[in-house]
Amino acid sequence: MEKDSQGENYVPKDAYYGLQSYRAFENFKISGMQIHPLMNHSYLLLKKAAALANKKLNVLAPQKADVIILAIDSLLAMDFQKHFIIDVFQAGGGDSQNTNTNEVIANKANELLGGELGRYDYIKPDDHVNMSQSTNDTYPTVMQLTTLSMSRDLVIELGMLAQAFERKSQEFAHVSKIGRTHLQDAAPMRLGLEFSAYHATMEQIKDLLCQAQGYLRILGIGGSTIGTGLNVPHGFRGAIITFLQELFHDPQLTLTANLFASSQSQLPMMVYSNALRICALELTRILNDLRLLNSGPHSGFGEVVLSASQLELGNQVMFKILGNDNAMALAMQAGQLELNAMMPLMSQLALESTQLLTHALHALREHCINGIRANIERCEKYTSQVSQLPAALIPIIGYDKAVEITRQAVLSKKTVQELLKETKLLTEDQINRFMRIKNLSI
Numbered sequence: 001m002e003k004d005s006q007g008e009n010y011v012p013k014d015a016y017y018g019l020q021s022y023r024a025f026e027n028f029k030i031s032g033m034q035i036h037p038l039m040n041h042s043y044l045l046l047k048k049a050a051a052l053a054n055k056k057l058n059v060l061a062p063q064k065a066d067v068i069i070l071a072i073d074s075l076l077a078m079d080f081q082k083h084f085i086i087d088v089f090q091a092g093g094g095d096s097q098n099t100n101t102n103e104v105i106a107n108k109a110n111e112l113l114g115g116e117l118g119r120y121d122y123i124k125p126d127d128h129v130n131m132s133q134s135t136n137d138t139y140p141t142v143m144q145l146t147t148l149s150m151s152r153d154l155v156i157e158l159g160m161l162a163q164a165f166e167r168k169s170q171e172f173a174h175v176s177k178i179g180r181t182h183l184q185d186a187a188p189m190r191l192g193l194e195f196s197a198y199h200a201t202m203e204q205i206k207d208l209l210c211q212a213q214g215y216l217r218i219l220g221i222g223g224s225t226i227g228t229g230l231n232v233p234h235g236f237r238g239a240i241i242t243f244l245q246e247l248f249h250d251p252q253l254t255l256t257a258n259l260f261a262s263s264q265s266q267l268p269m270m271v272y273s274n275a276l277r278i279c280a281l282e283l284t285r286i287l288n289d290l291r292l293l294n295s296g297p298h299s300g301f302g303e304v305v306l307s308a309s310q311l312e313l314g315n316q317v318m319f320k321i322l323g324n325d326n327a328m329a330l331a332m333q334a335g336q337l338e339l340n341a342m343m344p345l346m347s348q349l350a351l352e353s354t355q356l357l358t359h360a361l362h363a364l365r366e367h368c369i370n371g372i373r374a375n376i377e378r379c380e381k382y383t384s385q386v387s388q389l390p391a392a393l394i395p396i397i398g399y400d401k402a403v404e405i406t407r408q409a410v411l412s413k414k415t416v417q418e419l420l421k422e423t424k425l426l427t428e429d430q431i432n433r434f435m436r437i438k439n440l441s442i
Contacts, residue, residue, distance in 0.1 A: 002118040011118060016075075016083040016111075018103035018118060018125065024096035030089040035097060036351050040084045041076065042146040042248075043101045046138055046221075047129060048072045049243035054131050059233045064128050071109035071123075080104070088348040093341040094139030102129040132232050132240075136263055136339060137223040143347040144268055145248060148216040150354045151272070155209055157361040158279070162202035164369045169196035177303055177379040188383055191303070191374055198286050205279045212275040217253050219244070220262025226338035227259035263338055269346050270332045276353050277325040280318040287311045287318070287364075290372075302378045310368035317360040324349040385415070397425055 002011045002019040011022050048069055055065035075083075083104045090096045102125035109123040110116070123129065173192035178185050221244070222237030224230045237255055245253045256262040291311050296302030328349050331342035340346075393402045405425075409416050420426050 013117065016080075016104040016107040016117065017085055017100055018107065018120075021085060021096070021100040021103050024090065024099065025085045025087070028087045028090045028096065030087050033088045033348075034081065035084055035086055035088055036146070036348075037081050038150060039097075039142065039146045039347060039351065040081065040101070042142045042149065043097065043138070044072050044075055044080070044105070045247045046142050046145070046244070047101060047105055049240050049247055050131065050133055050138075051129075052243045053236055053239035054233075056239050057233050057235055060128065060131055064123060067109045067112060068105060068123060068129060071105050071112055074112065075104065075108055088344060090344050091341070093135060093339055094143075094343050094347075095135040097344070098130070098135040098138055099125070102126065105129045132222075132224070132236050134224040134230070136225050136227070137221050137259075139343055140262065140266065141219045141221040143343055143350070144216045144219060145244070145253075146347065147269065147272060147350045147354065148213055148250070149248070150351055150358075151209065151213055151216070154354055154358045154361070155206055155213075157358050157365070158202055158206040158209065161361050161365050161369065162199050162206060164365045165195050165199035165202060168369065168372055169193070169199055172374050175374045175376055175379055176383050178382050191379060194289075201282055201286070205275075205282060208278060209272075209275045212272040214252075215268035215271045217250070218256050218262075218268060219253060220256045220259055222255070223259035223263055227261075227263040229259065260338065264335060264340070266332055266335065266340050266343065266346060269350055270328060273325045273328040273350060273353070276321055276350075276357060279357065280321040280325075284315060284318045284322075287314050290368075302375050303382070305373045305375055306371065307368045310364055314360055314364050314368075317356050321353045321357055324353045393426075396430075401425065 002008060002022075004019050006023070009019055009022060011017070011019055015022075017025075051060065051065045051068040051072070054060035055062055060068075084097075084100055086096045086100050106120055106123045106125040106129050107117045109129075110120060113122050115121050169192040171192070172195060173190060175191040176188055177191045177194075179187050179189040179194075219241065220227065221240055222229060222232050224232045241253060241255050245251050290304065290306060291308060293301050293304045294306050294308055294311075328346055331345045331349070332340070334340070334342050393405070397405075405416060405419055405423075408414075408419055412419070417431055420431050421428065
């Protein structure tokens with residue numbers, strides 16, 4: 001049994017979480033989903049940075065700071081996830097998770113000193129572990145740091161997918177095909193150029209995501225309650241950001257210029273989510289293109305051969321990410337006055353989307369894009385039949401005659417080359433020179 005100002009209740013004797021965490025667990029039995037381990041890992045690192053900063057500023061006794069740091073290191077070295085029991089859906093703007101983290105660290109620290117779990121005789125969750133902090137500044141900081149950490153694998157996967165498209169653009173560089181607008185024949189082109197466009201798009205998306213990461217690096221730690229800096233000692237912000245840079249291996253982490261804005265607005269998370277949305281939209285377009293080019297085998301385009309099932313899987317993941325971004329937008333605008341209480345939902349959405357997209361890109365690249373083959377016979381068949389080739393004749397015979405040749409070709413079901421011979425508008429040598437597919441495509 002544990003006891004606090006609200007009463008007493010049963011807590012498992014070997015649990016590092018405490019009574020307040022258990023109450024939150026009982027109150028928020030919503031989804032059955034635990035907070036992502038990486039989020040808990042980041043919270044532990046933040047608490048370590050805070051202890052180091054408080055020790056440096058002499059506001060926390062060195063002996064207490066050292067045992068807190070030792071406790072955190074011990075937790076990081078073990079399977080700590082079972083001690084974090086809060087549902088991903090929680091009230092209080094993340095207060096329950098902050099409390100859970102404080103209790104786990106305090107109990108571990110007291111255990112290391114030979115104390116009894118749940119008593120907090122030497123290290124207290126609020127007075128020592130949470131010193132110079134508030135849920136108002138720690139939760140958004142951890143949310144951004146966790147999202148940033150997880151996004152690094154996504155950036156790598158985007159780069160690898162871009163490279164896969166680039167390899168295919170080179171492989172298909174000499175394959176002629178018909179480019180289409182409005183799903184109608186437009187002009188000859190190379191199949192490799194189509195894939196080079198996909199490569200360029202993925203590179204742009206990767207750059208966009210890297211820009212969004214820059215917003216995630218701007219942290220409001222040290223703002224304490226709603227950005228006031230209440231109970232935060234002078235020099236704490238400068239000290240903790242240095243330790244965070246070291247612990248998260250990111251020298252680009254920096255402090256926000258306006259702590260109140262950091263408390264009110266979760267703009268960094270929305271910018272990041274929007275980057276994921278744009279990625280999902282562009283990938284949906286590309287996957288739809290590939291499905292269309294792969295359609296057939298007898299009555300469709302059939303210009304490429306690939307694993308269509310992976311494209312359908314990819315589309316479903318993209319739709320989920322788009323839905324998550326819509327929920328993120330609702331959560332962002334729901335913030336009121338000095339705090340956005342919807343941050344737990346925002347963190348869950350960002351991490352889920354990042355993980356889904358990372359895994360989907362890997363699967364698409366490995367099981368689909370890398371194995372795409374060009375149906376050269378089908379591509380050549382279409383290019384030999386197309387009636388839009390006279391567009392190349394406009395500079396030679398003029399617009400009106402080129403259009404008339406096109407119209408007659410459609411009506412007579414003859415090729416443009418045949419009509420040019422019949423009308424004697426061009427010599428056979430000129431026809432071969434100007435109308436050859438390879439000369440018409442870039």
